[in-house]
Amino acid sequence: MLVDAVRIAIIGAGFAGLGMAVRLKQVGIDDFVILERAQDIGGTWRDNSYPGCAVDVQSHLYSFSFAPNPDWSHVYAPQAEIWDYIQTIARRHAVLPHVRFGHEVVGGEWDESAQHWVLRTTKGEVRAQFVVSSMGPLSNPMAPDIPGLDTFAGHTFHSARWDHDHELAGKRVGVIGTGSSAAQFVPEIQPEVGRLTVFQRTAHWTFPRRNRAITATERRLYRRVPLLQKLARARQYLFRELIAFGFLRNGRSRFLEAIATQRLRRQVPDPELRAKLTPDYALGCKRIVVTDDFHPALASPNVDVVTESISEVVPEGVRTADGVVHELDTLILGTGFEVMPVADPLCGRDGVPLAKRWAQRRAAYLGTTVSGYPNYFMLVGPNTATGHTSVLLYAEAQIEYVIQCVQHLRHTGADSLDVRPEVQDAFVADIRERLKGTVWTGGGCASWYLDPDGGSSVLWPGFTWQFRAALRRFDPADYRLHSVATP
Numbered sequence: 001m002l003v004d005a006v007r008i009a010i011i012g013a014g015f016a017g018l019g020m021a022v023r024l025k026q027v028g029i030d031d032f033v034i035l036e037r038a039q040d041i042g043g044t045w046r047d048n049s050y051p052g053c054a055v056d057v058q059s060h061l062y063s064f065s066f067a068p069n070p071d072w073s074h075v076y077a078p079q080a081e082i083w084d085y086i087q088t089i090a091r092r093h094a095v096l097p098h099v100r101f102g103h104e105v106v107g108g109e110w111d112e113s114a115q116h117w118v119l120r121t122t123k124g125e126v127r128a129q130f131v132v133s134s135m136g137p138l139s140n141p142m143a144p145d146i147p148g149l150d151t152f153a154g155h156t157f158h159s160a161r162w163d164h165d166h167e168l169a170g171k172r173v174g175v176i177g178t179g180s181s182a183a184q185f186v187p188e189i190q191p192e193v194g195r196l197t198v199f200q201r202t203a204h205w206t207f208p209r210r211n212r213a214i215t216a217t218e219r220r221l222y223r224r225v226p227l228l229q230k231l232a233r234a235r236q237y238l239f240r241e242l243i244a245f246g247f248l249r250n251g252r253s254r255f256l257e258a259i260a261t262q263r264l265r266r267q268v269p270d271p272e273l274r275a276k277l278t279p280d281y282a283l284g285c286k287r288i289v290v291t292d293d294f295h296p297a298l299a300s301p302n303v304d305v306v307t308e309s310i311s312e313v314v315p316e317g318v319r320t321a322d323g324v325v326h327e328l329d330t331l332i333l334g335t336g337f338e339v340m341p342v343a344d345p346l347c348g349r350d351g352v353p354l355a356k357r358w359a360q361r362r363a364a365y366l367g368t369t370v371s372g373y374p375n376y377f378m379l380v381g382p383n384t385a386t387g388h389t390s391v392l393l394y395a396e397a398q399i400e401y402v403i404q405c406v407q408h409l410r411h412t413g414a415d416s417l418d419v420r421p422e423v424q425d426a427f428v429a430d431i432r433e434r435l436k437g438t439v440w441t442g443g444g445c446a447s448w449y450l451d452p453d454g455g456s457s458v459l460w461p462g463f464t465w466q467f468r469a470a471l472r473r474f475d476p477a478d479y480r481l482h483s484v485a486t487p
């Protein structure tokens with residue numbers, strides 16, 4: 001069944017997909033749909049509603065530059081407010097009528113003769129000249145591969161699918177994982193649970209968050225003098241770019257590590273627990289956890305931090321390698337996400353699904369286009385993150401790049417563009433070379449940033465302004481243009 005035939009199909013109604021839609025409308029392109037598998041918009045900020053869920057980049061920076069919000073309640077806004085911001089933008093720019101809910105894209109082929117994509121969704125077929133894939137870098141929760149997980153007699157859920165109907169008060173609760181999500185929900189649930197057992201594989205470096213309410217006077221000022229908000233954003237941007245300095249060289253930021261260690265000493269008086277919470281790799285190598293209350297919560301009398309590795313889950317709880325069974329009523333998986341799910345089911349010119357092409361390593365030109373996949377764009381694709389700043393800075397640069405590509409085809413009368421393989425290969429080789437000198441590959445840790453071969457198809461090995469500069473001007477020479485009339 002043909003559901004739609006449109007010029008542009010955007011996959012995913014998260015921050016990136018909706019930002020793309022808003023900008024398309026602003027430049028006068030109205031012929032698009034957004035295919036969303038869920039029943040609401042919002043992506044990350046719809047799905048993650050665990051207690052304490054919030055952004056860990058200042059909200060003025062974690063918002064679109066073309067849609068500033070003078071009304072953020074806090075420097076780091078909570079999840080509900082970010083979700084509300086996304087919905088407000090979508091309503092204000094009238095993109096909701098373009099969204100097709102419950103349409104999961106499960107496959108797709110490039111039709112060479114017609115020069116368009118044929119997407120298969122759970123509700124039927126969609127044909128589109130262009131596809132913008134914004135399926136999210138962290139949209140599929142990852143369950144750990146632990147034997148016996150499904151034998152647990154208590155209740156289990158993932159932090160990204162928080163069970164708000166499940167009562168935690170007084171219970172024996174286990175948490176697997178100590179990354180950014182756990183660091184946010186553990187301090188929230190610790191006071192109410194009976195006993196909390198936190199299973200830690202690796203200790204994380206932490207940075208102070210120092211969240212505070214934005215006063216009514218500040219908000220009034222931002223509303224009346226938008227330039228002030230721009231300045232606040234610029235200050236936060238520059239501060240975060242400074243942090244990147246430390247990451248881009250392969251050495252330890254002894255100064256920052258000393259500050260973090262001092263703070264840990266203040267927050268955790270017990271030397272044994274402190275030793276467990278002290279990382280043995282360079283700061284920045286893994287994603288830094290931005291928090292003020294995680295370590296104090298772990299130091300509370302009703303919390304145990306278990307560093308012994310987990311051998312299995314049994315009906316009573318979790319058995320660790322030392323043979324101890326930690327008895328639990330509830331098990332919360334704070335185990336993160338599949339990184340940039342390689343589930344992208346679209347097949348390129350050679351009929352090979354991107355997921356298969358990328359089985360070993362993801363590779364895209366400017367994190368956005370993939371050779372052999374004409375008129376196909378990714379937002380927040382490979383090598384578009386640094387962990388120290390707002391992902392939206394990358395997404396916005398990509399959105400503007402996509403618009404340039406679409407407009408270029410319109411002006412030239414061509415039907416499709418496909419990045420030249422040699423251009424993509426040179427770009428990817430350059431990224432790999434530049435990554436060699438960074439803390440992410442040389443900092444002595446294993447992280448979700450890294451590919452099995454030690455490279456990274458997640459990280460951008462530079463400053464965000466360098467990424468934005470690389471995408472500022474679309475260069476037609478990077479692409480092969482094709483039109484049906486002149487094959």
Ligand SMILES: Cc1cc2nc3c(=O)[nH]c(=O)nc-3n(C[C@H](O)[C@H](O)[C@H](O)COP(=O)(O)OP(=O)(O)OC[C@H]3O[C@@H](n4cnc5c(N)ncnc54)[C@H](O)[C@@H]3O)c2cc1C
Pocket residue numbers: 011012013014015016017035036037038041042043044045048053054055056057062103104105106134135136137138139181379380389390391392
């Ligand atoms: C808990 C959490 C906290 C975060 N905090 C920060 C932060 O502080 N700063 C920061 O920069 N980044 C943060 N991130 C990263 C965050 O994912 C990005 O900032 C941003 O939200 C990504 O937007 P997106 O639109 O690319 O993806 P998402 O928000 O994940 O949206 C993707 C959408 O695509 C849909 N979808 C997926 N597959 C299909 C399919 N096959 N068919 C149809 N629809 C599909 C999904 O349902 C979803 O709605 C955080 C992520 C998480 C999980």
